[in-house]
Amino acid sequence: MASFAAKTTTTTTTAAAAAAVTTAAASKVFSGSKTPVFFVSHGGPNLLDDTEKPGDFYSWLGNYLKNELKPKAIVIISAHWQGEGKEGVFVDVSEKPKLIYDFYNFPKHYYEVKWDHKGSPAVASRVIDLLKQSGIKASGEKHGNDHGVWVPLKRAMSSNPDIPVIEVSTFSHEDMSMHIKMGEALAPLRDEDVVIIGSGSAVHNLRQLWNYSNKPVPKFVVDFDKEMETLACKSTGEERQAKACELNQHKSFRDCHPTAEHLMPFHVALGAAGEDKGKKLLNDYFSTLSWGSYVFGLPKDTSLPKYDGTQTRDEL
Secondary structure: OHHHHHHHHHHHHHHHHHHHHHHHHHHHHHOOOOOOEEEEEOOOHHHHHOOOHHHHHHHHHHHHHHHHHOOOEEEEEEEEEEOOOOOEEEEEOOOOOOEOOOOOOOOHHHHHOOOOOOOOHHHHHHHHHHHHHOOOEEEEEOOOEOHHHHHHHHHHOOOOOOOOEEEEEEOOOOOHHHHHHHHHHHHHHHHHOEEEEEEEOOEEOOOOHHHOOOOOOOHHHHHHHHHHHHHHHHOOHHHHHHHHOOHHHOOOHHHHOOOOOOOHHHHHHHHHHOOOOEEEEEOOEEOOEEOOEEEEOOOOOOOOOOOOOOOOOOOO
């Protein structure tokens, strides 16, 4: 009888716990609460040591993710991984993603960096299912995480054993409308306590980087960056998406993106953002690079990044 009572108590407790989780999840969904969507400009591995404005932004992002938002997972679309064919994308299904050191001519210690993070095959499977439901040919691979994923997230969270990271590729092409469709397909994750991040660069011209390194930031960089800011922050929904699909008609488009793989995650983020308003969180330049970074759907009472030297960095 005692054994039966214990079993009954355990079953009742488990059922109550499950009911509480279900109720909490339902409350979150029906309250209209969604996780925010980010687009970040990620930089090279030297970002790990950055203590200027980009570093302050990532310090804020890490504190926000770990201490306030505490999401179930992060799904991050990287500019450094492309899919196959017209409609194919890849999703990393690794339980423990390896770090890919896909950068060149940096000091040796950057190629020895480790990070205590993990993946989630279960969340990756959910991502694949959502993409397939929208007619996107998604497939899983044990790819690992390239520097478009692990560098910004490690700068944000020096230790991250708890929040799984799932990397997703872009398409193999520059079709902006298809990348928006991809973001729309992923949008239901926002109701499932998953954060979506597009990781690329608002302006990314390495070919002319050293031509302007000791000069003022060229006008074409600022002009294009401001066009992105205007559409991201002053329009929403279909209007914003339509304007974003016209960025390839901007007079400085190819000066800012000789190849546009670093811009495509921005369009994925816009697709996932839907009608949510955008806010620019980081405004900074180096030569022919823009650090422009955005959030969509950030709760109004959220503290924003500080650029006065007081931003706390995650050191654990």
